Amino acid sequence: GQNIDQPTEMTATEGAIVQINCTYQTSGFNGLFWYQQHAGEAPTFLSYNVLDGLEEKGRFSSFLSRSKGYSYLLLKELQMKDSASYLCAVRRKTGANNLFFGTGTRLTVIP
């Protein structure tokens, strides 16, 4: 089976930096995805890591350590519109290559 852990809620201040952690346990790891989901909306793709290291995309960066089963999403220069849930999802190297999602971290950005 697989297990994904993320903090349930986080609060951060506008303009600050926040790091959202995700730990996972799975067999046949084949990549980790981060999605952003605003309340009442569909998840939107943010980043993908399959090798160890940091992937940077504008204000968002994602890090992966496969040996530790650990990833984080780093959001810089927080804006109010960044208030959303952030979903960590692991893809397994099965025939179907399906994604397994964590329960998500609800981030609230305050002025």
Next chain:
Amino acid sequence: EAGVAQSPRYKIIEKRQSVAFWCNPISGHATLYWYQQILGQGPKLLIQFQNNGVVDDSQLPKDRFSAERLKGVDSTLKIQPAKLEDSAVYLCASSILQETQYFGPGTRLLVL
């Protein structure tokens, strides 16, 4: 480029009734997924199609849920009969083979 389309956006039914959801994936995306997202949880995969064939339906409650993708493009997901615990958002996603998945706006189902 048009995104994943779903309809209806909202549906309210009584338990034991039946309901159907429709999804039109991004043009050219061979793989289509249906997810169930219960409030406060992450999406859970129900079924995955590649073209018109089922790749994975291991988490689909087959006694009441069914899905089809007859021509390898649009798909429908049906629940018959619905239970209270089926209240959730049903998300459709598509991808080019098993690459990044792009989600539709979802159908919010309430079973009373």
